[in-house]
Amino acid sequence: MAQFFLATDRVADFVAHLMAQKPVFAPHPKGRRSYAFALTEQAADVVLDYPRTLHSVKKYFLPPREELLTFDLTANSGAVTEPEPTDAVFLGVHSYDLAAVHRLDFSFGHGNPERNYLTRRQGALFIGVSFAPDRFHFSGSVGIDPYDMTGCDAFLTKLDDGWVLDVLTAEGEALMDGFDLEPFTGTKPPRGHFTQHIYVPQAKLGDIMKRSHDHEVWAETADDCVGCGTCNLVCPTCYCFDVQEHVDVTVTQGSRERSWDGCMLRGFSEVAGGEVFREERAARQRHRVMRKFLYISAETGHPWCVGCGRCTQACTAGISIVDIVNRLVGDAERTAVAPV
Ligand code: SF4
Numbered sequence: 206m207a208q209f210f211l212a213t214d215r216v217a218d219f220v221a222h223l224m225a226q227k228p229v230f231a232p233h234p235k236g237r238r239s240y241a242f243a244l245t246e247q248a249a250d251v252v253l254d255y256p257r258t259l260h261s262v263k264k265y266f267l268p269p270r271e272e273l274l275t276f277d278l279t280a281n282s283g284a285v286t287e288p289e290p291t292d293a294v295f296l297g298v299h300s301y302d303l304a305a306v307h308r309l310d311f312s313f314g315h316g317n318p319e320r321n322y323l324t325r326r327q328g329a330l331f332i333g334v335s336f337a338p339d340r341f342h343f344s345g346s347v348g349i350d351p352y353d354m355t356g357c358d359a360f361l362t363k364l365d366d367g368w369v370l371d372v373l374t375a376e377g378e379a380l381m382d383g384f385d386l387e388p389f390t391g392t393k394p395p396r397g398h399f400t401q402h403i404y405v406p407q408a409k410l411g412d413i414m415k416r417s418h419d420h421e422v423w424a425e426t427a428d429d430c431v432g433c434g435t436c437n438l439v440c441p442t443c444y445c446f447d448v449q450e451h452v453d454v455t456v457t458q459g460s461r462e463r464s465w466d467g468c469m470l471r472g473f474s475e476v477a478g479g480e481v482f483r484e485e486r487a488a489r490q491r492h493r494v495m496r497k498f499l500y501i502s503a504e505t506g507h508p509w510c511v512g513c514g515r516c517t518q519a520c521t522a523g524i525s526i527v528d529i530v531n532r533l534v535g536d537a538e539r540t541a542v543a544p545v
């Protein structure tokens with residue numbers, strides 16, 4: 206592993222060097238206060254020091270809407286729509302978002318591997334970037350450090366006057382070929398502190414979740430929740446989708462599409478006959494939180510929440526997943542020490 210210094214005034218040249226080799230997806234300003242990953246057209250538009258993007262890089266591997274196949278009844282024919290490998294550089298990815306990609310790799314790769322996601326994942330190179338935790342981040346509580354380089358080909362750590370560039374893989378090294386860099390000989394600054402915490406390790410959280418099925422927090426949260434599904438749609442580890450067929454006015458041609466769906470939406474659990482098996486918002490909230498901290502975690506040993514804070518920041522009702530979990534933790538610990 207080699208370490209280099211990248212001065213602030215050379216970042217645009219660095220981005221341009223990457224763009225000369227592959228498409229570069231990176232954070233860009235969106236509106237006055239937000240950031241979004243986008244295909245880079247101007248190197249100077251890329252922002253490396255940002256709190257979080259509206260959506261994670263998941264959208265490139267699992268697009269919000271995608272065509273699965275087309276059909277034509279007049280010709281009695283159909284064709285599966287072939288996905289393309291991404292084959293691009295993802296620059297400026299925070300550690301929790303890359304951890305989320307690894308969780309999706311598991312979700313789409315085990316059991317019956319899902320072709321579209323796995324094809325799009327091919328050829329993706331990642332240049333991570335450090336972040337300063339804000340009032341919504343809590344990835345430290347789920348074992349993801351702001352300087353975590355797991356899965357990166359290269360990683361940028363912020364300094365006052367530039368960045369430390371860690372080159373981590375042969376692919377990362379190849380990307381840097383031809384770009385003049387000086388070695389970094391200093392010391393990285395300490396990581397920023399998290400202000401949001403889950404007050405118990407994951408090893409104990411599973412048991413607490415199992416004992417919390419009938420906790421009043423689900424109903425209390427449901428009183429505020431409007432069932433908008435935003436928390437699902439911004440989550441980098443949510444992967445539920447709906448599949449619909451669209452037929453043209455002649456009822457002879459059409460396509461099958463899949464699009465993001467979410468367990469907080471009433472229609473998500475509607476089945477044939479109009480039955481909705483999670484009609485109550487309390488049941489939907491419990492399901493969402495259990496999916497993050499119990500159901501998949503029991504199989505993998507890892508929380509399926511990466512602590513990005515998007516769901517809390519975006520919630521129209523101000524509902525915090527950290528507050529929900531800590532309420533369960535606090536009540537479970539009180540019960541555990543209560544005299545009998
Ligand atoms: S549950 Fe919320 S905090 Fe956790 S990964 Fe999803 S959006 Fe981020």
Ligand code: SF4
Binds near residue numbers: 516
């Ligand atoms: S974003 Fe908030 S209000 Fe909307 S469904 Fe999620 S918890 Fe409910």
